[in-house]
Amino acid sequence: MTVAGYLIGDVIMKNKLLKFASVLSLLLLTGMVQFASAQNRTVEAEAERISGDRFDIVTQTPMGASVYAIRQPNKEMLNAIDQGLTDLFAVARKNHYRKRLNYQDYTIYIGKPDRLRDSTGQYSPDIAVGAAQYAGSVYDQGGFIYAAGIVVALNPCAFLIAEHSKNYERVSNVVRYEGEHLVLYHNDRKRFAATMDHSKGGSHPILQ
């Protein structure tokens, strides 16, 4: 199995939109059923590598999305994830996309934030990740960027967000935005490729 890492990662500025970068790791997976648990372990290892966290808690949102977390997520956090996915599926259907529009299709890793406030002092739990193609850009913090969300795997659909203790609408937004990359990957490969690297411009929401 080959794992090739490259970067996307979503940076939300000033609580609005948002310039994004997500770390997207392209996993070349065989897709065979008997490898499913090996795949899940690979995805989890990747989430741990990116975040430096251990995801010992395994749970689900009320709507059935899988959640791996560093500690038991509160109800607001889980509901905010469902809200983000609900918004994502609605706008995806509007664009006539049909694949991966079930809550069960998504795995969300909730990591420990590497900062709680952005440079303007606004509440902004984010995760520090290697700068990759964002090196030298306005997002570059000296070899790393602060990402609100990071795509961990395209198939299965998995992404990483930071734990929040308030401002849960921000969680819903980040979920929707990371999900946009995944919905596009499975429904419109060309548009996915054109929008995945925010260092070349573009931001969220991609789907209107």
Ligand SMILES: [Zn+2]
């Ligand atoms: Zn993005």
